[in-house]
Amino acid sequence: MLWWKTRIYSHWLGNQLPVTLQNLPEVPEFFSRAIFLADNSEGLFLSPNPLSIPQKYWPLSNEPYSRGLHGYRWVTLNTFSASNAKLNYKLQGNILKWIELWEHWHSFVWRSDLLGERIGYWLSLHQAICMNASPNFRKKFYVCLFRQAKHLHHAHLEDTNSWHCFLAHWGRIYSAFAFTAFNKKRKRTIKYFELDIQKHVLPDGGHISRSPSIALALLAILVNVRDLLICFQQTLPEALVAGIDRLAPFVKALRHGDGGFALFGGSIEGNSDLIDEVLKASKTNPRAITNARYTGFSRLRAGQTTAIFDSGILSEPHYRNTSSASALAFELSNGKSRLVCNCGNRTAKKTTIWNKALFASAAYSTITLADKSVSSIFHVIHNRNDYKGSRFVEATHDAYYREFGVNITRTLYLSSDGHDFRGEDKVTGDSNAPFVIRFHIHPDVRIFQLERKTRAILKPLNGHTWQFDCLLPFTIEKSVYFGSGHLRRTLMLAVNGCLTKNETLIKWKFSTQASPKI
Template structure:
C-alpha cells in the first residue's frame, strides 16, 4: 500500500511537468452535457453568488479561489458542475460568467487537495468539454488555447491517478473526465487506453450481480445511470462503437432505478437520497433504457421491496455499504418507507449535501427505526465514513397471494448496550394493513423510542388512543400496544430543503424476564403497532 501510494504520487508529479508539444487551440471532438440545470441557481451565479444546501455563498474573487468554504461546497464549486445551471439560464450574461470563471480558475488554480481529487477533477474536465459550445467556442483563441493546455495536463493527472481506490458512484466521474480529455486531444491515446483498462474494473466493483450500485442508495443508482448514459453519448460523438459492457450494465441498472421509485414516480429516501422529481427520473431513464422494465426481485442489494394492491413497502435489510462506498451512508438499518398509490405515508427524513443537517440526517433517529438510548446503530468517523456498523443483520421473508411477512434483526446496539433489536413486519389486506412488532432483548431494560416519520403532505390528527393520517382523500389509522404513544414535530429534507412535518413516537415501558437457551435470563421489551386504511 505504501509503495503503491508513493508510485501514484510520483506519476502525478510527472503529469504536472509541462509538455513541449504545442497545444491545440480547439477540442477535436465535442459533446453536449445533458444534465438538468437549475435556472434559479443560474440567475444567482450570474449575479455573483450561489446557494448550496440552503446557504448562500459569494462566488470567488477573480484573483483567488482560496475561499474558506466547507469541503462539500468546495467539491461542488471546483467540479464546475454548476455550468449546467448557467447553460440552463442561457443568457449572454450567463455565458460570460462561465467564461470568466473558467479563465479565473486557469489563472489562479487553488493549491487545495480537494481540487485534485479524481472525481472532482474528472467532473471538471467533463463539465468544461460538455459546455464548451455554450461558453468557450466564441472565446478568444488565447483562452481556448489555455483551456486545452489545462485539459491535456489534467488528463495526464487523471490517468496517473488510476487505478482509483473505491469512491462509490463518483469513481465514474473520474473515468468520464478522462474520456472527455481524450475527446479534446485524441492524439493522447494513453488517455483512452487507461480508460479502457480501468472502466471494466470500476463497473465490476460498483455494480452488483442484481444491478444495485454498491453505495446502496437510490441516488447513487440515479447517478450511475446518468454517468453511463453520458459516456454513451461521448462514444457516439467520437464515432466509436459503444462498449457492450456499458450497454449491458445500463440494461441491468435501469430496472433497479425504476424499482426504487414510489407510486408517485420519485425515489425512495435511503442512504443519502432525496425524492428528486418525476421529470428527473423520466428524463434520465428515457435516455438510458430501451425497455421500461422494473426489477422483479423482492430483494435488491439488501433492500426488500414488497408490493400488495396499490401499496409499496421498502425495507433496508442490510448494514451500511462497505468502506469507500459509504460516504453518503446512513444509520438506517431495518428502516422502512411505506406508500399507497401516489401517497407517501411513512418516510425517512431525507438527506442534506453538507453541514449539520447532513450529519443529523445520517443518524438513526432520522429513520423509521427503533432508537435505543438515543444512539445510532452505526457510527461515523470525522472523515465521513462509517466507523462502526452492525456485524449481524438477518432477514427472512415469507409470502402468499394475500400477505407478506418479514422477520428482521440486527446487533448494532449490542456493543454499547448489550441488546439486540428484532422487527417483524406484516403487510396484508390488499396492502391496506401494515403491522409491526419491535423487540429489544438484553441484560437489562433499555430506554428506547420507535419513530415513524410522516411525510409532510400527510395531515396528522391525534385522538385519544389512535392517530389519524389524512393523505389526500384517504384516511389511515395508527395504533399501538406496549408503549406510550405521542405525536411530535419533525423535519423532512427529502425534497432538497427543510420542511416542517410530524412524527409518531412510541416510547418504551419496562420489560419482562424471558428464558433463553444461551443464558438463564434476559430482559425483553416489546411494542406492537398497526397502520390500517379506514374504509371510505
C-alpha cells in the same frame, strides 16, 4: 505528488495546442442534474451565480459547493448562445481568471474527480465556451484543457472508494476520444472504468453506498459513456452494459408513488421528472426489483400502497456514516401521498446544527434501545415471501447484542389490496433496556390522536384517510423532515416502553378501513 508541484513536471505537461480536437456529443441536461442530486447541491449555485464570484474567493474544501465550483458543473445551469454574448463573455473571463490562478497542479483543484468533471464539461461545451472568443482566449483555454487531460491520464485516481471517481473516469474517457494524442489510451481507460463499475455496482443493482440518488448519478454517467462509445462506433464493454441493466431496476425500486426517492443512504427525494429522464435514457424499460438482498432493501407494493424497507445490511466503510443508522426502518406511501417517512440525513448546508442528529437511528422510522444508534451489525437474517398478492418480509439484526444481549426482528405485512399494512417488532433476549419505536409522519399529513392513545387518524392532503393502531399507548412528538434538503417541521408517533425478560413483542398497523384486531 511532490513531483507534480515542480517546474519540471509543469514543463512536461507542456504548453502546446492539441493537434486535433474531435467534436463530442452534447452532455444531456439530466446528466449534471443527477450529479447535483447525488451531492444535494443544485440550490447552492442558483444564487449567487458563480459567474459573479471572483475565483480567489472560491473555497478549497471537500464540500459539494466547492467541488461543484471547481468542477464547473454549474455552467450547465446557464444557457450559452450566439444571442447572449454578454453571458459568454462573462464565462470566458471567468475561465481566464481560473487559468491564471490554477493552471499548475494543485492538491485540491487538480484532484482526479474535479479534474475529470471539469475536463468533461469544458470538452462537451467547448464550442459554446469559445463562441466569439478572441484568439488569445482560445489558445489559453485549449492549452490548459490539454494540460489537465495529460495529467489526468498520467495520474492514479485518488479515491476509488467514492462514487466521485466515476467523474474522473468520465473526464478520462471524454478526453481519450476528444484528443487524438490520447487515442492509444482508450483501451486502458475503459478497462479501469469497467473495474470500478464491478466494484461499485452490486449484483442487485444497488450502489455500495446504498443511496438511490448516487445510483441515479452513476446510471447517468454510464448512460452518457455508452452513448459516447456508440457515437464513435465502439464495442460496448460488458461491465458497462451490465451496470446499466442492473442499476435501472434498483433506481426504480427505491421510488415512492410520487416518483421521488425514499430517504435512505443519504438521499433526498429528488425530482420525479429527472429520474424519469435518466431511466428513459437508459433504454432498459426496467421493472422495479422487489428484493435487493445485496443492498439490503425490500420493496412491498400492493394496490396503490408502497413500502420500502431497510433490512439492516451495512454499506461499505466509506459510506457507513450515511446509512448504518437506518437498520429495520421503513417508509410508507399511498398513491402520491407519503405517510411514514425518515427524517433524511442530507441538508443543503453541511454546517447546519441538524447534521449530527440526522445521522442517528432516532431520525428513522425504526426501533432503538436506550436511544443508542445502530453502528455495528455483525449478522443479518432476511426473509421475503409473497402469497396471492400480499407481501411479507422479515429481518433480524444483532446490532444491540454486545451491549444489551438482545436481537431485534421486524416483520412487515402488506395486504393484497394495499389497505392493510402491519408490523411486529420483537426483541429477543434478557434485558430491561428502554425502547422507542418511532414513526416519523410526512409534514403533509395531519394527525389526530384518539382518547385511548392507542389509535390515531392520519389525513394526507390527497387520497385515503389512514388509521394507526398499536397495542401499547403512544405519544405524538415533534419531528423534522429534510426530504428536499431543507427543514420542514412535522410530527412523529412514538411508542415508549421497557423490554421484558426473554421476549418483548409490539404489534402495530396502518389501515384505510376496519380490519381484524392486531
